[in-house]
Amino acid sequence: MKSIIRKIFGQRFIENSYHSYLRFREKWHYAFIYPILLKIPYAPNLYFLFSKSFGSEMKMFIGARRDYLKKQHRQQENLFLLRRNIHRIEKGLIMKNRRKIFALDYIEETVFLLQTLVNNKHDNLQIQWAFDILTQYFEVTASSPKRDQAQHIFKQLSPISHSSKTYAPFGVSENTEADVNSFDALVRKRKSVRFFEAGKIPDRTLVDKAVELAGLAPSSCNRQPFSFRIIDDAELARKMAKLPAGTTGFSDELVAMVAVVGQMNVSPSLSDRHLMYIDASLAAMNFMLALENLGIASCPLNWPENKTKDQEVRQLLSLSEFERPIMMIAYGYAAEDGKLAYSVRKPLEQLRKYN
Ligand SMILES: Cc1cc2nc3c(=O)[nH]c(=O)nc-3n(C[C@H](O)[C@H](O)[C@H](O)COP(=O)(O)O)c2cc1C
Structure with missing residues (x-):
């Protein structure tokens, strides 16, 4: 049948028709379906009800949660x-x-x-x-x-x-590595610092250098769906430091903040929905190591889903509707009297498995 149609209409005609159909379908979605979905509460949930991609994620989440709670209850x-x-x-x-x-x-x-x-x-x-x-x-x-x-x-x-x-916990002065020029030592020396020297904001030329190196991180299809929003104004930084729940007890010690912002409108594919998180995180790691190499300390800060807080940060940073903070990073010069948490890591045998 396919070959008969091809013979009658020609390959070019079939390809053009298919292409037009795809364009029409896309237009139908962005001009009609999606605006409706965005207006009606819970309509997106219904739209994705039979999505295999979201479905497998939800199933995995339920299974993982069950396993977690079971372990907790049965000690x-x-x-x-x-x-x-x-x-x-x-x-x-x-x-x-x-x-x-x-x-x-x-x-x-x-x-x-x-x-x-x-x-x-x-x-x-x-x-x-x-x-x-x-x-x-x-x-x-x-x-x-x-x-x-x-x-x-x-x-x-x-x-x-x-x-x-x-x-x-140990002191900042005890956190010494013999040769900070080696990558090995640099990675070992970086620790999350939560107490910074008051009023000493790192120079923007240094921060820009770290951002440039962050931008060299790999990203899926080189889309680079992230940006670094730097808050080095004391007043704004103070406000922003109080937003993440994970700064309780030390938010007053933070002097400058970065919001690593991900951008969702870089791919139409549902299966690409994690890209901004992955790419932004890879860049964030480059950024923190680059800061460390410049003698600037940092602490990544969690930004979990929270509607009210999202709204606050959205206003503070004037984010577009397709942007979302992936994480915050506090940075500055480590206070000499501040302590560091050891945070012992998993041993190699728990960390990797070959073949
Ligand atoms: C995504 C992410 C979120 C984090 N959120 C917080 C946070 O909210 N508050 C905090 O004090 N530390 C936070 N941390 C720092 C971790 O506690 C820390 O990286 C971990 O304990 C390992 O210690 P180290 O960074 O000093 O080696 C976060 C780290 C990451 C990667």
């Missing part, structure tokens, strides 16, 4: 949660105006998580880190029923020690 091993909780505690420990008691919401859970891992004979630097952080936590926090109960369980666990070093 099964959950290294992700242990790492998160221990990091939250180490952050609490480095705060300048440290509270007498903190982490009450999750201290018992954390100790139970550690207990499960120790009982299951987990034994690596992450476990030593957890012991070091919890030891310091119980040393410096005030008594309270939940905390004391957790301490009681913690004391019954046998401490694990892999090195004489402690993985508790």
Whole structure:
């Protein structure tokens, strides 16, 4: 049938017709369907109801959430949660105006998580880190029923020690690497810094240099769907520092901020919807390493989905409707008296698998 049609009308005619059909379909969508979908609440949900691409993501999310909650309820091993909780505690420990008691919401859970891992004979630097952080936590926090109960369980666990070093918070001056010109040393030296020298804003020529290097990161089809919005005005930076939830306890210490902004309108394909997150994150890493190489410290800050906050930042930065912050980055010169969290990493065998 195809060959008969081709013979009667000619290949060129078929190709042109198909091309016209595609153009018509696109026009129909952008001029008619999409404006309607954008106007009616929940219409986009219905439109994507049978989308295979979104569908598999939703299914994966439900499965992953189920697995996470199941582990939590049955007190099964959950290294992700242990790492998160221990990091939250180490952050609490480095705060300048440290509270007498903190982490009450999750201290018992954390100790139970550690207990499960120790009982299951987990034994690596992450476990030593957890012991070091919890030891310091119980040393410096005030008594309270939940905390004391957790301490009681913690004391019954046998401490694990892999090195004489402690993985508790350490000073900025102790963060030394012999040769910062080597990539290896540069990556090892970069740490998230949350306390900056007041009133000392890095020169724009240096920041621009780091942005240029960020722009050299690879991006899908070289679309580069991101930009760096730099806030080095003290007043604006102060406002912006308070927006991310993850700056609680140190937002007043931040002197300059960057919003790494992703741009969604760079591809019509649903399967490309993660591009801006991937590309912007690769660029953000180049940016932070470039800053580090210039002696400027930084801290990436989470920007989770939150309608109200999105609205605030949208106004503050005059973002277009297709732009969205992927993350924030605080930057500046590290305060000498500020402490750093160790944040021990997964060992190589948990990090990679060949073939
Ligand atoms: C996407 C992203 C979001 C982050 N959000 C926060 C945050 O909201 N608050 C914070 O204090 N640290 C935040 N961090 C810093 C991490 O806690 C830190 O990178 C991790 O513990 C490893 O420590 P290091 O960066 O010092 O090596 C974030 C890091 C990333 C990559």
